[in-house]
Amino acid sequence: MTRIVLFENIHPSAREVFTAAGFTDIVTHAGALAGTELLDAVRGASVLGIRSRTQLTSQVLSAASELKTVGCFCIGTNQVDLDHALEMGVPVFNAPFSNTRSVAELVLGEAILLLRRIPEKNMRVHEGFWDKSAQGAYEARGKTLGIIGYGNIGSQVGTLAEAAGMRVIFHDIEAKLPLGNAKATASLKKFLGQADVVTLHVPGGESTENLMNAEAIQAMKPGSILINASRGTVVDISALHAALESGHLSGAAIDVFPTEPKSVNEPLDSPLRGQPNVLLTPHIGGSTQESQENIGREVAEKLVTFLKLGATKGSVNFPELSARDPEGATRILHVHRNVPGAMGTLTSLMAENNLNIISQRLQTRGAIGYVVTDVEGPVSDSVMEALKANPITVRCEQIAV
Numbered sequence: 001m002t003r004i005v006l007f008e009n010i011h012p013s014a015r016e017v018f019t020a021a022g023f024t025d026i027v028t029h030a031g032a033l034a035g036t037e038l039l040d041a042v043r044g045a046s047v048l049g050i051r052s053r054t055q056l057t058s059q060v061l062s063a064a065s066e067l068k069t070v071g072c073f074c075i076g077t078n079q080v081d082l083d084h085a086l087e088m089g090v091p092v093f094n095a096p097f098s099n100t101r102s103v104a105e106l107v108l109g110e111a112i113l114l115l116r117r118i119p120e121k122n123m124r125v126h127e128g129f130w131d132k133s134a135q136g137a138y139e140a141r142g143k144t145l146g147i148i149g150y151g152n153i154g155s156q157v158g159t160l161a162e163a164a165g166m167r168v169i170f171h172d173i174e175a176k177l178p179l180g181n182a183k184a185t186a187s188l189k190k191f192l193g194q195a196d197v198v199t200l201h202v203p204g205g206e207s208t209e210n211l212m213n214a215e216a217i218q219a220m221k222p223g224s225i226l227i228n229a230s231r232g233t234v235v236d237i238s239a240l241h242a243a244l245e246s247g248h249l250s251g252a253a254i255d256v257f258p259t260e261p262k263s264v265n266e267p268l269d270s271p272l273r274g275q276p277n278v279l280l281t282p283h284i285g286g287s288t289q290e291s292q293e294n295i296g297r298e299v300a301e302k303l304v305t306f307l308k309l310g311a312t313k314g315s316v317n318f319p320e321l322s323a324r325d326p327e328g329a330t331r332i333l334h335v336h337r338n339v340p341g342a343m344g345t346l347t348s349l350m351a352e353n354n355l356n357i358i359s360q361r362l363q364t365r366g367a368i369g370y371v372v373t374d375v376e377g378p379v380s381d382s383v384m385e386a387l388k389a390n391p392i393t394v395r396c397e398q399i400a401v
């Protein structure tokens, strides 16, 4: 029986996918467990499903001796010891695309609100002032939206913005196919000088750290707006603060910060707090009911496709093999140490045990190789034991088809 253990209130859409695929042994835990409670909870699990708060350390993974695969029902995967999972032959999956639309909608909404100076006007009315001035308020129609990072989210933002009548330009380090009438601009400086609203959709990490530093912000058009719903490290917050104070920028929307509070009661420490035409949100760009439902479905489908077909496409730590229908009676999933002659050893072992190979696919990643072999007829337990016992083998399973 394949036991699935889910933590942290994963959306019910995941359970629907598992049960529809015939996996009904599902244990759920409402919260994130830790310590001995977590170690006890993972014992006997074939599949673990977590969100961002459950720490799957090497110790926890090792305690799950039956483990076949892990699903992170979120975007980030740094709560899992991915290298250890790889060494155990366990692929880890996540949901990188499920909240793309949620972020894109928020960004377009923010651009429109900031162009109209709504954050400031909203506050004034709350304070009892009825200031009807059109000063500094503009339509989005005909304005230029500049997108830095034209990937999944950036390109969606562009499509939505065009529907609102905006002109879209983008800057990316890779050549990208423009959607709609979007135009690529190779020079960042030239790009920054053209956009009325600049929105950031690049990955985090060293290569984009302080991409929007004082110099880049200075290169932006006077009176323009900066939106960051990517990663907190991409914008130099003090340089942004200075540009808002001086009036060089007319507004900003920031969803992600270099250092973010750990809990609801911890206040955000940022010079941007209290700035008039600035929207501050608590890293909720991708947080909607729809995205949670999509995440539940997307990750559960990847886990089911692995369990049923051995497919690892989209795994964050494992050699990737796409889903393909079985061609024989039995599919053997073999994870081995990536050493010279490993494939020869495996095929010889299969031949010695009278297995007739119909098709075979190999992919390697670092120290690990992954082979999916379809063979004629059933495979006995003793043959499986022989495959498992070979020193090159990390793990070996069969799927009867």
Ligand code: NAI
Binding pocket: 075, 096, 099, 100, 103, 148, 149, 150, 151, 152, 153, 154, 171, 172, 173, 174, 201, 202, 203, 204, 207, 208, 211, 229, 230, 231, 255, 256, 283, 284, 285, 286, 287
């Ligand atoms: P993606 O990988 O599809 O796109 C990133 C794009 O940025 C790629 O086209 C890449 O070539 C480009 N890029 C990388 N370095 C660049 C540079 N220095 N200059 C210009 N372009 C560069 O990523 P996706 O899914 O669109 O996500 C974008 C960002 O949004 C990520 O940082 C992600 O963590 C963040 N995100 C934030 C959420 C939130 O709640 N605020 C939710 C989901 C994602």
